[in-house]
Amino acid sequence: MMSVRPRTAYEIQCMRVSNHLLREVFADLEQMIAPGVTTAELNLEADRLIRSLGGVPNFFNYEGYPASICTSVNDQVVHGIPDVSCVLQEGDIISIDAGLIYDGFHSDAARTYGVGRISGDARRLIDATEQCFFEGMKFAVAGNNLNDVSAAIGDYAEQHGFGVIRELCGHGIGGLMHEEPDVLNFRNPGPGLILEAGMTLAVEPMITAGSREVKWADDGWTVSTVDGSLASHYENTILITEGKPEVLTMTDEEKNCHPEVQ
Ligand code: MF3
Ligand code: CO
16 A cells, blocks of 8 residues: 555655654644633744745645644543634643644644643543554554554553543654554454555544543544543654664654653
């Protein structure tokens, strides 16, 4: 299948460039997170910076999506639409999902941040969501089945009492933002796919503190938990290798604490 084929060396280099640029967007937005900031301001800044880096926001107008990033606050899981009336409050958690196209190659990542001081429960949720990703990374090696990555993510979440969203998943990424294969975040009986060096994937656990049931808002985009519990999202674009996966959207500083990736 064309879209699952390993990338050429040239394509891999282009993917690195696109994804490294996206790190700068997160470094910038992270500084802005504070009580009183609106999600519209975050969107405006992300859009400005992506374009000033020579990229194009790949979310903007994706199937009609009306902004350049997704900002999902508290019980919103993903695809929250930035809005001038959404003012961050002390104690909120906000996930920012962003991506760009550079020279025809896509990047995609998400981080969940606390606004000021957050509850212990919120911190544990955010940390567990990140750990789900790293549990998956232990299996994200050429020759393994992608299903082992999915199972590791989902099992970690459920063993720690968290819910795993079933309706949304990660994906292949490269010349398009969403390519095959789907990267599920839970143990599943599908045939899966044998990973090959050079494949590029967006792996993105979406985890809730309560029930895993979600609902869509009337805006057609915003996904929230049905029970109102907090939700968290953590996503990186990765490159499969013969050894540890290369995480294209993590900074060296972030990687320092995570020996399971390079
Ligand atoms: N990063 C998101 C994902 O992979 C893409 C969001 S598309 C948008 O699911 F249109 F909602 F922006
Ligand atoms: Co994605």
